[in-house]
Structure formats: C-alpha cells, structure tokens
Amino acid sequence: MCPYMQFIEGGRRFQCGFCSCVTEVPPHYFQHLDHTGKRVDCYDRPELSLGSYEFLATVDYCKNNKLPQPPAFIFLIDVSYNAVKSGMVNIVCQELKTLLDYLPRENPEMDSVVRVGFVTYNKVLHFYNVKSSLAQPQMLVVSDVSDMFVPLLDGFLVNVNESRLVIESLLDQIPEMFADTRETETVFGPVIQAGLEALKAADCAGKLFVFHTSLPIAEAPGKLKNREDKKLIGTDKEKSLFQPQVGFYNTLAKECVAQGCCVDLFLFPNQYVDVATLGVVPVSTGGSVYKYTYFQAQADKERFLNDLRRDVQKLVGFDAVMRVRTSTGIRATDFFGSFFMSNTTDVELAGLDCDKAITVEFKHDDKLSEETGALMQCAVLYTSCSGQRRLRVHNMAVNCCSQLAxxxxxxxxxxxxxxxxxxxxxxxxxxxxxxxxxxxxxxxxxxxxxxxxxxxxxxxxxxxxxxxxxxxxxxxxxxxxxxxxxxxxxxxxxxxxxxxxxxxxxxxVSESHVFFYPRLLPLTKLESGSLPMAVRDSEERLSKGGVYLLETGLHLFLWVGANVQQELLLNIFGTPSFSQIEPSMLLIPDWTEPSCVLPLSHMSLSSCLQLMVVKQEDRTELIFRHFLVEDKSASGxxxxxxxxxxxxxxxxxxxx
Incomplete structure (x- = not known):
C-alpha cells in the first residue's frame, strides 16, 4: 500500500495523494482497533502519533519506476577577464580544495555520496575530465554554444575521494591557465544548459554552482542587452524592469525542474547584469542568488567564503514535489517562494533546503467548526542528499472562532x-x-x-x-x-x-521582520553573553555618547557617536580617540567568542554579514540612516x- 493515503468512501478504501491509486483497506486493519475505535499501535507508528514524520518511499514514487541515483554538484566558474582580475577565480579554486571534504551527508561518519564535476567558461565552455586513473586533468572545449552538449560522460562526474589528486591538480591549474586572459565577453544560458545536460546524461538530480561576473552579451542562447533605464521608474513601464528580458530562461527553468537540477548563482558584478533575468532559473528551481557588487578580494573574501561554505555543506533535498491539503471549509489558493508550478496544486522544487520558506495563502469559503477546527497537511516527496526517495508529511490543526474579536x-x-x-x-x-x-x-x-x-x-x-x-x-x-x-x-x-x-x-517570518524593521542595539552598557534590549529605529534614539549595532539581515552597521566614552572606544577599537577610529581597527570581528562584548550567534543570520563602521557625521552615515525606518526617508x-x-x-x- 502506498504510504501517503487518505480514507475515502466511509473509511473502507484508501486513495493516494500523489499517484491517485485506490487501494482496498485490508480486513485485518480493523483487528488493530480497541473498543473505542482507536488503533492499539497508535504510539508505535509515527504517522499515527506525530505531527511530522517521514516515510522511505517505494519505487512507485520514483521517476520511471527506478530508484534515484545519488545527486551531483557541478561547479561552473566564469574565467573571463573581470572574474580573474577581481581574484574571484583564484579564491573559488583554492576554497573548493578544502570544501569538497564537507559535501552534504546525513551520516557524519560516512563519506558523502555526492559526485562532483567542473566547468570553466567565457565565450566558450571548458569541460574537465578528472577521472581517477588520469595523471593530469584533461580539458575538452565546446565552442558551439548554440547547441550545447557534454563532450564526455566517463570522468566528468566523479567521487571526490577517488579523484582527489586529479581534482586538486585541476583547481591549482585553472587560475594559471586563464591568468593572462583578455576575454571580456561571457555566455550564461549555455552554462546552465551544460550542467543540465550533464545531469541528464548521468540520470541524476543535483545542483549547479555558477560563479558569474557580467552581462552575457556574447552571441549565444540567452544573450542579453543592457536595458537599465531609470527614466522608466515611476511609469507604467517600470514593471518591465522586473520581468525577464527574454523567455529563454523561463523555458530553461522548466527543463531544470523536470530533471531536479537546482541552480545557485553567485554574482560578482561591476555594472548592470540584469538580475531580473539571470535570477529566473535559480528562483524557479528552489536555488539561491548571492550578490557581491564591486567584489574586492581583501574586503569581500570572508563574506563570500562564508556564504559558499554554508551553501555547499547544508543538507538539501532534490526533485521535490509539495502538495498542501486541507479539511472542508478552507483551501490553499496561492503560493509564494522559490519554486515552479505547472498546475494549481503541485509545488515543484528542483532543490529544497533550510534557507527557503514557502508561504501559502488559504481561503475560507465554507463553514468551519469551532469544535474540530481546521486541518492542514503538507506532504513533500523528495530525494535526499544520500539518494533516497522519501516522503515527509506535516500535519497541523488550528483553532477556529466565530467572533471577529x-x-x-x-x-x-x-x-x-x-x-x-x-x-x-x-x-x-x-x-x-x-x-x-x-x-x-x-x-x-x-x-x-x-x-x-x-x-x-x-x-x-x-x-x-x-x-x-x-x-x-x-x-x-x-x-x-x-x-x-x-x-x-x-x-x-x-x-x-x-x-x-x-x-x-x-x-x-523572522527574516522578513528584521529585514523590514532592522534591529538597533545600544552597546553602551553590555553584560557578557547577553544581548541588550533593542531600541526603536529613529535618529532621536541615538545618543552621541553611545555605540549602536544595526542588523538588517543583509547589512551590519556599527554606529559610533562623537562623544562616546574612551573606555568603550578602547574595548572596541583599541584607541581612546574618536578621530583615530578606522574600520580596520575593529578588535572584535569574531563576536561568537565567549570573551567578546556581544554574542553575535544570538542574531538571526542565514549568511555572513559584512560589518561597516559608521562615525557620526561621516559620509557613510547617509547609508546607515536609510535603515532608521521610523524617520522620513530621502526617497520620500x-x-x-x-x-x-x-x-x-x-x-x-x-x-x-
């Protein structure tokens, strides 16, 4: 019997919520009931006693009735002039040598079964054979980007431990190979197509990590033009700036979802790159977009590496389908998040991880009972990072009321x-x-x-x-x-x-709360190991004798008043003088240490935030004041x- 069933026809038959098959209830089922009609094994079975539980799915819930292959991670690195000059290529290659030891696994004592592959690109794509039997990696170039294909199967997706020496050799060679490049044009659509085709050839799901720098203007599918026109802001045509420039990426996103190909995009732009278009595939596949404008290796390296490390290591599910059901009286009518929907009921996610929330809108369109309340069920069918097909179910009962008060x-x-x-x-x-x-x-x-x-x-x-x-x-x-x-x-x-x-x-909800109403913490009087009470986001709450930490979810500011106490300046900056404060003098970069003034681990951070020191009446104070949201803003x-x-x-x- 399928694990995800609903009673129909008076409790004599089951119907599956995913494949719609109908199964007769076995006669012996009713032998497990006590005199009250309750199952005697209620507390022995998770689906009868827990609000959330998980089944190991049978082959019936797998594509083409075949158990899934372990997923793969493919790293696609832009090696154009801007990418090399900024230091991004070198940083990525050096970090991956260590990071590949931390690929996601459900059992910490077991090796990860996730396979890896590598591609570099500018106007053309370079695939690498890193088969363990090779003395050196081999490069295969695909210059016909109009009809993308994978030039090799054996040796492209490999086990890290088996091919470690060849992989490390490749990662050492990539920065050297492209150190003197003068190629400034890049492609983007064929890059995702390449990763997708590789996963198709390997018959597995997986994730693409794309490191990209510029607007893809090279002649290729998905080519874009610069459409940054601020004259459209405030007009009826402004909405076009948020829409994808071409339909190519919507089609590509649909193909990625069908394969279970999730895309995470790391952007390093120095000018307009059309995030509205480039972000279509990551957003539609359940992936993420990370953006480091005017990337500088010295200033931005740690923030980028923290994001990359978290992104590679976190547990992720692949090829997921989510369905939401309710009791009579309410129904799910709309969904918000990073996913794809080909119909009105199935939420499809090529990738699903802990950093994504899906918001569901329910409509109340029939009578509800205060006695029984309303019931909601969320079921997700997915492939784990170990390659198992699973079904996770969440059940929730909410109270109903008849009075508006x-x-x-x-x-x-x-x-x-x-x-x-x-x-x-x-x-x-x-x-x-x-x-x-x-x-x-x-x-x-x-x-x-x-x-x-x-x-x-x-x-x-x-x-x-x-x-x-x-x-x-x-x-x-x-x-x-x-x-x-x-x-x-x-x-x-x-x-x-x-x-x-x-x-x-x-x-x-917690992330959007901090994003729209930043957390402003006075650091004047602190007790080790505890957070101070936040104050309201208004200039009138700032004291010239204080130091304040402002967290927005994306930014972290340390505002220093002109009359701050010398003792506090010494503790934080190592100088008693306000005029001598420099951002590089900050003495507490790691506030997770027990001895530090403020335990940053208490704050709701899903990514690393870059700290900006703001002195009162300095030019950077304009940026800080933008987030004092109770005051009138400069934009009106x-x-x-x-x-x-x-x-x-x-x-x-x-x-x-």
Missing part, C-alpha cells in the same frame, strides 16, 4: 507583513509600483476599519483605535512601502531592486508618525 485577538502581525510584502513584491511584475503601494494601504485600512466597526468599544471618531495584536501593523507596513523595491532612492540600482524582490520571496517615504496620521484618515473615510 477573537480573530483580531489572536492574529500575528509579523506573519501578515511577511505575506503582504510577498504579495506586493510579486505584484510589481504586473502593476506600477504606485498601484501596489496604494493596494497595500487600502488592505491595511480595511483590516483596521473592520476592527473599529465590529469589535472596538464606541468612541470618538477622532480617536485611532487599533487591535492589541496589530498596534505595530502601521509601522511595519510603512517599512514595506518605503522599501527599495517599492520606493527606491536615486542611488538604488535596478539590479539591487530585482535582487531584493527575489530575496524576499523565500524569507521566513513618510515617517511613522505621518503615516499613522495618513492611515487614520483612510480608516475614517472607510467608516464614514
């Missing part, structure tokens, strides 16, 4: 903001940003007006009354409205906006007080 009493503002931001950031693909902002304000006003009309005690119309659990909804909504995606400053690039839009789509965004007055006006208009 109870609903407002138990809502979660952070979750609402997470949903609103994803809804809005997807909306910019088809609507002007002003229309998206207006829609957000209207939705928020309707929620609060409904409470005022149906739940609040009678009071003066001039009084603003908010639900206890939603008192912070206006301040957080204002942060979303002032974000660089919906209201960019003059210095915000189109690539940055596209990058942020894609990034938010798969954030969980309202202060919290002004927006609260505007929201009150909107509510009164709805009630009049």
């Amino acid at each position: 109870d609903l407002y009493r138990n809502c979660e503002t952070d979750t609402i903001i997470n949903f609103f931001s994803k809804y809005a950031f997807r909306g910019v693909l088809s609507n002007p940003t002003k229309a998206v902002r207006d829609t957000l304000v209207n939705q928020c006003a309707q929620i609060l007006a409904c409470y005022r009309k149906n739940c609040a005690s009678p009071s003066s119309a001039g009084q603003l009354i908010l639900p206890e659990c939603m008192k912070l909804l206006p301040v957080y909504l204002n942060c979303v409205l002032k974000s660089d995606v919906l209201l960019p400053g003059a210095d915000v690039s189109l690539d940055d906006r596209a990058y942020l839009r894609q990034l938010i789509s798969c954030m969980d 965004g309202a202060s919290y007080v002004d927006f609260l007055c505007h929201m009150h006006k909107e509510i009164r208009q709805l009630l009049s």
Whole structure:
C-alpha cells in the first residue's frame, strides 16, 4: 500500500495523494482497533502519533519506476577577464580544495555520496575530465554554444575521494591557465544548459554552482542587452524592469525542474547584469542568488567564503514535489517562494533546503467548526542528499472562532507583513509600483476599519483605535512601502531592486521582520553573553555618547557617536580617540567568542554579514540612516508618525 493515503468512501478504501491509486483497506486493519475505535499501535507508528514524520518511499514514487541515483554538484566558474582580475577565480579554486571534504551527508561518519564535476567558461565552455586513473586533468572545449552538449560522460562526474589528486591538480591549474586572459565577453544560458545536460546524461538530480561576473552579451542562447533605464521608474513601464528580458530562461527553468537540477548563482558584478533575468532559473528551481557588487578580494573574501561554505555543506533535498491539503471549509489558493508550478496544486522544487520558506495563502469559503477546527497537511516527496526517495508529511490543526474579536485577538502581525510584502513584491511584475503601494494601504485600512466597526468599544471618531495584536501593523507596513523595491532612492540600482524582490520571496517570518524593521542595539552598557534590549529605529534614539549595532539581515552597521566614552572606544577599537577610529581597527570581528562584548550567534543570520563602521557625521552615515525606518526617508517615504496620521484618515473615510 502506498504510504501517503487518505480514507475515502466511509473509511473502507484508501486513495493516494500523489499517484491517485485506490487501494482496498485490508480486513485485518480493523483487528488493530480497541473498543473505542482507536488503533492499539497508535504510539508505535509515527504517522499515527506525530505531527511530522517521514516515510522511505517505494519505487512507485520514483521517476520511471527506478530508484534515484545519488545527486551531483557541478561547479561552473566564469574565467573571463573581470572574474580573474577581481581574484574571484583564484579564491573559488583554492576554497573548493578544502570544501569538497564537507559535501552534504546525513551520516557524519560516512563519506558523502555526492559526485562532483567542473566547468570553466567565457565565450566558450571548458569541460574537465578528472577521472581517477588520469595523471593530469584533461580539458575538452565546446565552442558551439548554440547547441550545447557534454563532450564526455566517463570522468566528468566523479567521487571526490577517488579523484582527489586529479581534482586538486585541476583547481591549482585553472587560475594559471586563464591568468593572462583578455576575454571580456561571457555566455550564461549555455552554462546552465551544460550542467543540465550533464545531469541528464548521468540520470541524476543535483545542483549547479555558477560563479558569474557580467552581462552575457556574447552571441549565444540567452544573450542579453543592457536595458537599465531609470527614466522608466515611476511609469507604467517600470514593471518591465522586473520581468525577464527574454523567455529563454523561463523555458530553461522548466527543463531544470523536470530533471531536479537546482541552480545557485553567485554574482560578482561591476555594472548592470540584469538580475531580473539571470535570477529566473535559480528562483524557479528552489536555488539561491548571492550578490557581491564591486567584489574586492581583501574586503569581500570572508563574506563570500562564508556564504559558499554554508551553501555547499547544508543538507538539501532534490526533485521535490509539495502538495498542501486541507479539511472542508478552507483551501490553499496561492503560493509564494522559490519554486515552479505547472498546475494549481503541485509545488515543484528542483532543490529544497533550510534557507527557503514557502508561504501559502488559504481561503475560507465554507463553514468551519469551532469544535474540530481546521486541518492542514503538507506532504513533500523528495530525494535526499544520500539518494533516497522519501516522503515527509506535516500535519497541523488550528483553532477556529466565530467572533471577529477573537480573530483580531489572536492574529500575528509579523506573519501578515511577511505575506503582504510577498504579495506586493510579486505584484510589481504586473502593476506600477504606485498601484501596489496604494493596494497595500487600502488592505491595511480595511483590516483596521473592520476592527473599529465590529469589535472596538464606541468612541470618538477622532480617536485611532487599533487591535492589541496589530498596534505595530502601521509601522511595519510603512517599512514595506518605503522599501527599495517599492520606493527606491536615486542611488538604488535596478539590479539591487530585482535582487531584493527575489530575496524576499523565500524569507521566513523572522527574516522578513528584521529585514523590514532592522534591529538597533545600544552597546553602551553590555553584560557578557547577553544581548541588550533593542531600541526603536529613529535618529532621536541615538545618543552621541553611545555605540549602536544595526542588523538588517543583509547589512551590519556599527554606529559610533562623537562623544562616546574612551573606555568603550578602547574595548572596541583599541584607541581612546574618536578621530583615530578606522574600520580596520575593529578588535572584535569574531563576536561568537565567549570573551567578546556581544554574542553575535544570538542574531538571526542565514549568511555572513559584512560589518561597516559608521562615525557620526561621516559620509557613510547617509547609508546607515536609510535603515532608521521610523524617520522620513530621502526617497520620500513618510515617517511613522505621518503615516499613522495618513492611515487614520483612510480608516475614517472607510467608516464614514
């Protein structure tokens, strides 16, 4: 019997949620019931006693009725002039020699079964044979990028331990081979096609790690042109800047998902690269986009390597299909995140890892019972990093209420903001940003007006009354409205906006909370091993005699007041003088040490953040103040007080 079954026809038959097969319930099933009708083996079987559990799937749940092969990782490295000159190529090659010892594995004591392959590229692609029997790696060049193929099968995807000497020789040679290159043009579409074809030939799922630097203008499928036109911002044509430039990458993404080919993209741009287009395949396959603008080896190396190490080592599932089911009365109507959907029910993910959240919108369209509540089930069929086909099931029961007051009493503002931001950031693909902002304000006003009309005690119309659990909804909504995606400053690039839009789509609630309302921590009085209480994100909360740490989820700032105490300056910078402070003098780069002032491990970081030291009245303070979200922004965004007055006006208009 298939492991994922639902009772149908009065409990006499089972129907599978994935393959739709129907199975008769064996007569002996009912011999396991006690006098109350409860299974006597309830606590012996996880699916009967746990909210989350996992099955080892049978061959019926595998493609072509064959058990899957272990997955593969393919590293595709841009070796054009910009990539070599920035130091990226050398850093990647040196790091991979160590990092390949830490490929994901479910048993720490066992070797990883993940195989690896290597490709370098500029206008053409170079495949490498690293078969263990070779004395030296062999390069095979594919110059016809219009019809991509893999020139070798045996020796391309290999076991790391078996081919270690050949792999290390290759990684040492790559920087030397391209050290004197003058090739500035690159391709991109054929690079992903190459990895996809290699996985197809090996009949396995896997992940592509693409290290890329520039707009792909070389003649090839997926060729792009520079369309950075800031005159379109604020017009009805602005939405086109968030859409992919060509349809090629949408088609390619669909092919990748079908193979279980996840793509992670590491970008090192010095100018416009069209993230809106290049990010289509990573976002659609459940992958990630990392961006290091104006990459400098000395300044950005550690941040990049931390991201790369985490990305390579984390556990990942491949070739996944997720389906969400509910009890009568509610149904899943929309999904937000990094995935692909070919129909209205199946969420397809070539890759699935711990850094991605999927947001599901449920619609209430029938009667719900307060006694039984509402039931939700999420089932994910996937291939583990060890090559096993598995089925993971999550079940959840939620309470229902018939009174609006109870609903407002138990809502979660952070979750609402997470949903609103994803809804809005997807909306910019088809609507002007002003229309998206207006829609957000209207939705928020309707929620609060409904409470005022149906739940609040009678009071003066001039009084603003908010639900206890939603008192912070206006301040957080204002942060979303002032974000660089919906209201960019003059210095915000189109690539940055596209990058942020894609990034938010798969954030969980805690990550989006810090992103929209950064955490501002005063470091004036600290006790070792504990975090200070955060203060509100406003300039008036800053003291000239203080030092403040600001975390945005992407950036980390250390703001130093002009009148800071000498003792604190000595502890942090090793100097008693404010005028002598230099970012390079920071004495506490590793705040995870027990002896350090602040335990950074307590902060919600999924990637390494680069720390920027900001002195009061320095030029860099403008960047820091951009994240003081309760103040009026340079791009025209309202202060919290002004927006609260505007929201009150909107509510009164709805009630009049």
